[in-house]
Every structure is written in structure tokens, then in C-alpha cells.
Amino acid sequence: MSKQYLTLHTVDQAHPTEIFSLAPTPTTLISASGSSHLLIHSTTTSPTFPLVQTLSNAHRLGCHHVTTARGLGSPGNTFVSVGFGGETKVWRCDPEQSESDKWSLYWTLPTPANKKEKGDVWAVALSADEGYLAATTSDGRIHVWDLEAQQKVQTYETGASAGGGGGGQESNGGVVGSGSFAMAVDLSRDGKFTASGHENGGVYVFNNDAGRMVYSLSGLAKPIRAVAFSPGCKRLAAAGNAGIIAIYDMQHGEHVANLSATGARPAWITSIDWNDTGEYLLSGSLDGKVRVWDVARGVCVATHSETESALWCVRWLPKSEKALAPGMGKGEMFVAAGANRSLTFYREATGS
Amino acid sequence: MYFCPIRNQFLHRPSQPTTSNAHGQLSPPLRQPGPSSVRAGSSRLPRNIVFIPQSQSNDDVLAKIETLFETIVDAVSVGGPIIIPYRRSTNEQAFNPTASVPNPRDGRHMDTVRFPGRNPQELRRFEALFRIIELSHEALLSGTLITKRNIYYQNMELFRSQSVVDEMVDNLAFTLGVGRGDLNIVATAKGLIAGQVKLMMRGGICINCAESSDSGVLLPSISAVDRIDFQSVKWLLATFRTLSASLYHTVSRAGSGILVTGKGYPDLATRKFLATVHSVRPRLPMFALVDFDPHGISILRTYQYGSQRLDHEERTKVPRLRWLGIRSSDVLSHTVITQDLSANSQDSQSSQDLSSQESIAYSVDTFQDERPVKRPRTRRTKSHAGDCTSPLSDGDREKAVSVLRNICTTARIDTAGREHKLELQRMLMLNVKAEIQAVDEFGDITNWLDERLLSHSR
Numbered sequence: 001m002s003k004q005y006l007t008l009h010t011v012d013q014a015h016p017t018e019i020f021s022l023a024p025t026p027t028t029l030i031s032a033s034g035s036s037h038l039l040i041h042s043t044t045t046s047p048t049f050p051l052v053q054t055l056s057n058a059h060r061l062g063c064h065h066v067t068t069a070r071g072l073g074s075p076g077n078t079f080v081s082v083g084f085g086g087e088t089k090v091w092r093c094d095p096e097q098s099e100s101d102k103w104s105l106y107w108t109l110p111t112p113a114n115k116k117e118k119g120d121v122w123a124v125a126l127s128a129d130e131g132y133l134a135a136t137t138s139d140g141r142i143h144v145w146d147l148e149a150q151q152k153v154q155t156y157e158t159g160a161s162a163g164g165g166g167g168g169q170e171s172n173g174g175v176v177g178s179g180s181f182a183m184a185v186d187l188s189r190d191g192k193f194t195a196s197g198h199e200n201g202g203v204y205v206f207n208n209d210a211g212r213m214v215y216s217l218s219g220l221a222k223p224i225r226a227v228a229f230s231p232g233c234k235r236l237a238a239a240g241n242a243g244i245i246a247i248y249d250m251q252h253g254e255h256v257a258n259l260s261a262t263g264a265r266p267a268w269i270t271s272i273d274w275n276d277t278g279e280y281l282l283s284g285s286l287d288g289k290v291r292v293w294d295v296a297r298g299v300c301v302a303t304h305s306e307t308e309s310a311l312w313c314v315r316w317l318p319k320s321e322k323a324l325a326p327g328m329g330k331g332e333m334f335v336a337a338g339a340n341r342s343l344t345f346y347r348e349a350t351g352s
Numbered sequence: 353m354y355f356c357p358i359r360n361q362f363l364h365r366p367s368q369p370t371t372s373n374a375h376g377q378l379s380p381p382l383r384q385p386g387p388s389s390v391r392a393g394s395s396r397l398p399r400n401i402v403f404i405p406q407s408q409s410n411d412d413v414l415a416k417i418e419t420l421f422e423t424i425v426d427a428v429s430v431g432g433p434i435i436i437p438y439r440r441s442t443n444e445q446a447f448n449p450t451a452s453v454p455n456p457r458d459g460r461h462m463d464t465v466r467f468p469g470r471n472p473q474e475l476r477r478f479e480a481l482f483r484i485i486e487l488s489h490e491a492l493l494s495g496t497l498i499t500k501r502n503i504y505y506q507n508m509e510l511f512r513s514q515s516v517v518d519e520m521v522d523n524l525a526f527t528l529g530v531g532r533g534d535l536n537i538v539a540t541a542k543g544l545i546a547g548q549v550k551l552m553m554r555g556g557i558c559i560n561c562a563e564s565s566d567s568g569v570l571l572p573s574i575s576a577v578d579r580i581d582f583q584s585v586k587w588l589l590a591t592f593r594t595l596s597a598s599l600y601h602t603v604s605r606a607g608s609g610i611l612v613t614g615k616g617y618p619d620l621a622t623r624k625f626l627a628t629v630h631s632v633r634p635r636l637p638m639f640a641l642v643d644f645d646p647h648g649i650s651i652l653r654t655y656q657y658g659s660q661r662l663d664h665e666e667r668t669k670v671p672r673l674r675w676l677g678i679r680s681s682d683v684l685s686h687t688v689i690t691q692d693l694s695a696n697s698q699d700s701q702s703s704q705d706l707s708s709q710e711s712i713a714y715s716v717d718t719f720q721d722e723r724p725v726k727r728p729r730t731r732r733t734k735s736h737a738g739d740c741t742s743p744l745s746d747g748d749r750e751k752a753v754s755v756l757r758n759i760c761t762t763a764r765i766d767t768a769g770r771e772h773k774l775e776l777q778r779m780l781m782l783n784v785k786a787e788i789q790a791v792d793e794f795g796d797i798t799n800w801l802d803e804r805l806l807s808h809s810r
């Protein structure tokens with residue numbers, strides 16, 4: 001049984017240049033592009049998804065990652081953005097403010113003073129309670145920050161002598177060899193695990209309580225661009241240049257399934273996202289196609305593409321309580337964005 | 353006639369710089385050229401030959417140096433400290449005029465060099481600078497050119513490294529407000545040129561750039577060129593590395609053209625040459641071909657916007673240089689000719705596909721009389737991005753961010769700058785780089801070049 005999704009609306013040319021990342025909150029969508037502004041569009045007030053706030057000159061060289069906390073209980077008050085210059089900014093929402101001023105800068109992460117610890121921040125992920133931020137670097141480290149205390153609490157290493165090290169309050173770097181560029185990171189919604197995906201095809205899972213690596217997952221030899229824990233925290237999905245999505249079970253660290261499209265050489269996958277029920281995975285790739293996968297059955301149930309231009313990010317929108325407009329169903333929505341600079345919103349055809 | 357305090361005698365005004373002929377002797381300089389004109393003003397010269405305009409500031413430089421020497425002599429005679437003004441061209445933006453308190457440990461950030469110095473480093477710097485001024489003075493008086501390499505070898509212990517000489521020469525030129533060539537100091541020629549053009553030099557020699565059999569002839573300094581015969585050249589392509597010896601400029605379907613090879617970051621002579629060609633032939637399309645990596649884009653920008661260190665030099669930029677490639681779109685969706693007819697037909701044809709399935713190529717060795725050889729019928733399929741790319745190294749990523757910063761801190765980013773910014777961001781997102789070889793077909797880049805040059809001239 002395939003699912004039907006319709007293009008609900010496209011915010012054309014939302015950004016002046018390519019859109020690299022998206023992050024949804026319960027009421028808005030935050031988008032980042034090669035230009036220096038971050039845009040916030042409303043996702044619950046109108047089917048035209050109007051722009052409600054612009055954060056000007058947030059990142060001078062452009063921004064490549066934005067992230068919010070996922071999960072039904074998340075407050076939706078925080079997001080984190082990372083610019084091409086490596087600057088990492090934490091933004092908070094003040095519900096008291098008017099719509100166009102809600103979000104403001106809360107904190108900018110300090111850049112490492114120690115030269116040995118350099119390695120620009122690349123990917124970021126927020127814990128479900130918005131208390132912790134995981135940030136990866138180009139030399140394969142994953143730093144975990146406590147956002148309230150504004151302090152680094154943990155550093156996971158994935159270099160040559162890693163896999164056991166990295167525990168304790170403070171990392172005194174310099175011991176470990178440089179790891180492979182960590183291009184993707186995710187925190188499980190129950191706070192238990194951190195996962196990272198690397199340029200050399202490595203996928204590592206760390207136990208946050210114990211503070212050490214628990215799984216080193218194999219199966220994808222090509223660079224990993226996206227990793228995502230399922231909402232129930234039982235599975236981890238990883239995808240990248242291999243063009244297939246690998247699913248791992250978190251109880252034993254086993255590679256349990258592969259999701260792949262037909263065709264000899266599938267395009268590089270840039271982004272994956274689980275829906276809130278954990279039944280469906282969304283994937284976006286460089287050939288412009290966004291796919292919905294039924295994970296249990298292991299098949300692709302819908303494929304859409306607006307253009308052939310690359311997609312950099314795809315995200316499910318949190319299920320809303322009420323319909324977007326009178327007469328519209330409450331079907332699940334997702335959004336895709338990329339080289340065509342537009343935000344394209346899709347909705348499941350069968351409403352309820 | 354004028355009095356030179358260094359030689360303590362009266363001297364004649366110096367002559368124009370000349371290049372020596374094959375026997376190593378100086379040829380008498382030609383008459384001064386007439387006012388520059390794109391088309392020859394008189395009816396004697398055909399349209400395809402243009403005069404190269406020359407800068408006239410030679411006498412100024414000598415006067416400036418002489419004045420400098422006079423102040424030195426004055427200082428010596430009264431027993432006071434000798435001060436030579438010395439500004440760094442790279443410090444221009446960072447220069448803080450309010451920092452007047454001298455740092456006792458390090459005199460590097462001052463805009464003068466003193467004798468007696470504040471520290472041993474300054475003493476060495478003074479001596480080195482003085483030596484360079486002396487050598488330049490001699491060169492100007494005798495009307496010869498001296499290379500930076502030659503300067504270094506005059507006293508290797510004093511200068512310690514070639515780059516010290518290079519930097520000092522440029523900073524000296526910057527301080528005096530002239531170009532390096534005005535000091536009669538040049539760099540050893542690095543760039544290469546190949547194509548159906550003739551360079552008529554001041555000494556009477558004519559360099560035919562079409563005669564070389566492999567990568568071209570060494571590009572001479574533009575100040576030594578009197579006229580250029582463009583013949584029927586239709587385009588100019590600057591690459592940073594020699595294209596394989598395919599004599600592309602003779603077999604191109606876009607017509608006869610000029611290939612200039614910068615061999616990495618282009619040196620001043622190559623940049624001046626291109627800028628001069630653009631100024632005398634503004635309608636000639638000029639392109640650049642570089643690798644898809646941060647250094648490639650940086651090289652491209654050097655051709656277009658110059659470098660901060662040599663910003664004081666005249667006529668070194670070609671802002672309207674067009675970027676032929678390599679771009680991310682070339683790397684991600686390049687079509688490859690294969691014999692495999694069972695290839696995946698789901699992939700749609702790329703928009704750059706030629707409509708015909710055949711292509712006609714001329715045999716390289718004897719292109720004049722051979723009948724055109726048809727290539728076998730083949731199918732074009734998309735090559736995968738992973739085939740021709742490699743990941744960025746840490747140094748590459750740093751360089752990309754640095755060039756991005758460079759672009760974004762200019763007051764107004766022009767269209768080309770926006771394009772460079774986008775490509776750098778894509779490079780960082782994909783974490784890949786690719787060389788020019790990424791778009792060739794089994795080593796032959798002819799078809800790709802034809803396609804690109806033709807589409808740009810439409």
C-alpha cells in the first residue's frame with residue numbers, strides 16, 4: 001500500500017541562495033541558507049506558511065546546520081545554528097514577545113582556545129529537553145554541552161586510540177589522533193545515546209550515562225551524511241554517499257535492514273528524518289528526490305521531486321492538533337528544501 | 353644630466369629597459385611607442401596588431417630613490433639615525449595609526465626601518481633593504497632588469513631566503529608608490545603561453561606562440577612587449593596547470609585561441625599580461641579553468657581581483673574574467689561517453705547533453721590534411737559523483753572558510769563573488785573536491801572545452 005502525498009504549498013525563493021538546513025518547532029519552521037539570515041516561517045497559522053521573523057546577519061558566511069529538539073514533549077523554545085565560520089549560536093524563544101521578535105540570541109559557544117582542539121563545529125543535535133547540545137567537529141570529536149550551565153560536559157573521541165576513552169568531566173585533548181570528519185550527529189530522545197556518522201563511513205554510538213562508546217557500526221563504507229534515532233530509541237538510521245539507508249538495532253548494535261531505491265547507483269542521501277510514530281522515514285538526496293519509507297516493510301512508499309536540483313534537508317513537521325485551514329485534513333506534513341531555494345511543503349492525502 | 357649623490361658624479365638620464373638578444377648583449381631601445389590605440393591609429397598596421405601602452409613613471413622612481421639617498425647622506429653627515437620609510441602592503445588594512453608607542457621587542461609593525469636599529473632583526477632588515485634599493489638604483493641607471501632571484505643570490509646570508517627578498521621588494525614598491533617593474537626588478541618568468549599570436553618585443557625579436565610543440569613558450573614581461581599580433585584569435589583561456597599536450601588551441605571548435613598557463617597562483621607577470629590583453633582587446637572573451645577546490649577558487653579570484661600584497665601594482669586584475677569551470681554542477685552531473693547501452697535509462701539526460709550522439713574529432717598530429725575522424729556511436733550516461741571526487745582535507749576546509757571570509761567581508765559582493773561563495777559552501781557541504789580531470793573523457797578534455805567555450809560565446 002503506497003502513501004499519497006500532495007504538494008501543499010511552496011514558499012518560492014524563500015532564501016536568496018541555497019537552503020542547507022531546516023529545523024521544525026511545534027509552531028514554526030526555522031531555515032538556514034548560504035546567506036547570512038535565518039528565517040522563521042509559521043507552520044500552524046496559515047496554509048501559505050508566512051514568514052514571521054528574520055534573524056539578520058546571524059552568520060556572516062552563511063549557515064549550514066540548524067537543529068531543534070524533537071519529540072512530542074519538547075518545549076520548542078530553543079534552536080541552535082552553526083555557521084560556515086564554525087560559530088555556534090543558541091537561540092531562545094520568549095513567548096512574551098510579539099511574533100516578529102520572539103527569537104533572540106541566548107549564547108554563542110566559545111571557540112576552543114587550545115589549538116590542538118581546533119576543528120570547526122559541523123553538525124549539531126539537541127536533547128529532547130533542550131538541556132544538552134551535541135556538536136561534532138571536522139576532526140571527528142563530539143562535544144556535549146550543558147546549555148543551562150553553559151559548559152562542556154563531555155567529549156567523545158573517535159580517533160585512532162578512541163573507543164573507551166573520553167569519559168570524565170573534562171577532556172584534556174591531545175592524546176587521541178585525529179578522527180574522521182564527523183558529518184552527522186543525533187541524540188536519542190530518551191537521553192541515553194549519542195550517535196555520530198563520519199566521512200570514513202563509520203557510525204558510532206555512545207552511552208551518555210557511562211560516557212563511552214558502546215557500538216561501532218559497520219555496513220556503509222562511504223561517507224555518512226545523516227544519522228537519526230527512532231522516536232522510541234530502539235533503532236538508528238544512517239545514510240550518506242552510499243545512497244542507501246542502514247537501520248541498526250540499539251539493543252545489540254546489529255545491522256538489521258537496508259532501505260534502498262532501485263537503480264544501479266543511487267544518488268547521495270543528504271538528510272533523513274523519522275516521523276513521530278517511528279513508522280516512516282523521510283529521505284532527501286542530491287538528485288532532488290524526497291522519499292517516504294515504510295521501515296517495517298522496508299520499502300519506499302512515495303517519491304516526490306520538484307526539480308532535479310539537490311535537496312539538502314527534509315523534515316517531518318510535528319503533528320498539529322487542528323487543521324491548517326478549514327476543510328483541510330490533519331494529515332502528516334513534511335517539508336523539503338535545497339538548491340532551488342524554496343521551501344516545499346507536502347501533506348498526506350488521506351486526511352483524518 | 354643630474355647629480356647622483358651615491359656615485360658622487362653627474363649622470364645621464366637612463367634609457368628604457370630592454371631585453372638582451374640571443375648573444376647576451378643589449379640591443380638599443382626602440383623609439384618610444386605612440387599613444388595606445390586598440391586599432392592601430394595609422395593605416396599602416398592591420399587591425400589585428402595592437403600597440404601595448406607603457407607606463408611612464410620610470411623617471412619618478414629614480415628621483416624618489418635619489419631623494420632617499422640624499423636624506424641618508426644628510427643623516428650620516430650630521431651623525432643622526434638613518435630612517436627609511438617602509439610600509440607593508442599586506443598590513444594596509446590592519447595598520448593602526450594610533451599605535452605610536454614602539455614595541456621594544458619587535459620593530460616589525462612600524463612603518464620605518466632605522467639605523468641604528470632597535471634590535472638585531474631591524475639591523476638586518478635595514479641592511480637588506482638598503483641593498484635592494486642599491487641594486488634597483490643600479491638597474492635603473494643602466495637600464496637593465498634584475499630578477500628577484502638574482503638579488504637573493506647577491507648575498508644569501510644577508511637575505512636568508514628568497515621570500516624575504518620577494519616581500520621586501522613588493523613592500524618597497526608599495527612604500528614608494530610604484531610598481532615592482534618600475535624598480536626594474538622582475539621575477540623569473542613562470543607563466544606559459546600558447547596560441548596563434550605573435551609577440552613583437554622591444555628589442556626587435558618576434559615570439560611566435562604557435563610554434564612550441566608542447567606546453568607553450570615562457571610568457572615574457574609585458575613591459576618588454578611592443579606589439580601583439582592577435583591574428584584571428586577568438587578566445588583566451590587561463591588555466592593554472594598545463595592541459596595535456598593536445599594543442600587544444602588549434603583544434604578547438606570555438607576557433608583559434610590563446611592558452612595561458614599560470615602554473616599555480618599566477619605571478620605578477622602573468623596577471624599583468626592578461627590585464628593588458630583585456631585592456632587592448634576588451635571584446636576578446638577571456639576564461640579561467642581551475643580545479644574544483646578552495647585553492648582553485650582562490651586562484652580564480654587572484655586573476656579577477658588581485659592579491660592584497662600586490663594591490664598597489666597597476667593593471668593586474670581582470671574582473672570580467674569568466675569562470676569556465678570546474679563547478680559543482682560539472683562534478684555532480686557530468687555525462688560520460690560509454691559503450692554500455694544497458695545503462696540505467698531512468699536518469700534523465702543532463703541539460704548539457706549535446707543533441708547528436710556523434711562527435712567529430714580531429715587527429716592531433718596532422719590536423720591540416722586529415723579527414724575528420726568520426727567517434728564510434730556511444731551512449732552518454734551520467735557519471736556518479738563519487739567517481740571523480742576526493743574528500744577535502746583539513747587544510748582544504750580551512751582554506752575554503754578563509755576564502756569565504758574574504759568574499760563576505762567585502763563591502764558589496766558582486767555576482768561573481770556570490771557564485772564563488774555558493775560553490776565554496778557547496779564544497780564544504782559535500783566535503784568533496786575535484787580536479788579538472790574529473791570532466792575529461794579518458795584523459796581528453798577537448799569535447800568538454802568545446803562545449804563550454806561555444807556555449808559562452810553564444
